[in-house]
Amino acid sequence: MWNEIEETIDELKKTLGNYKLYQKDYALKEYKYRTALSKRLIELRAEGQAVTHLADIARGMEDIAKLRLERDVAEGLVKSAEEGINFYKLKIRELEAQHSREWGAVNFQ
Secondary structure (H helix, E strand, O other): OHHHHHHHHHHHHHHHHHHHHHHHHHHHHHHHHHHHHHHHHHHHHHOOOOHHHHHHHHHHOHHHHHHHHHHHHHHHHHHHHHHHHHHHHHHHHHHHHHHHHHHHOOOOO
């Protein structure tokens, strides 16, 4: 049983490593999306578009929509990794509790 706990800890470590990578990727994609959207909003306003419709028009443009999609996918990976971390932490707690029940009550008389 202790081997299973160690394997789960290893999986948790991998997930934590992935989480860091996903978080960095998400931040970079958020930056790219926000800066591109801002530039496009300025361009549209300079062209004389109505301010009330600028955000909808800009977000519907293919290049901006693609950046938003990439950002949303990256956000999903971050959330998925967070759930994985929580899952492995819970599994480790359950395995440790089971180990304690089985080995903590050993009586060598």
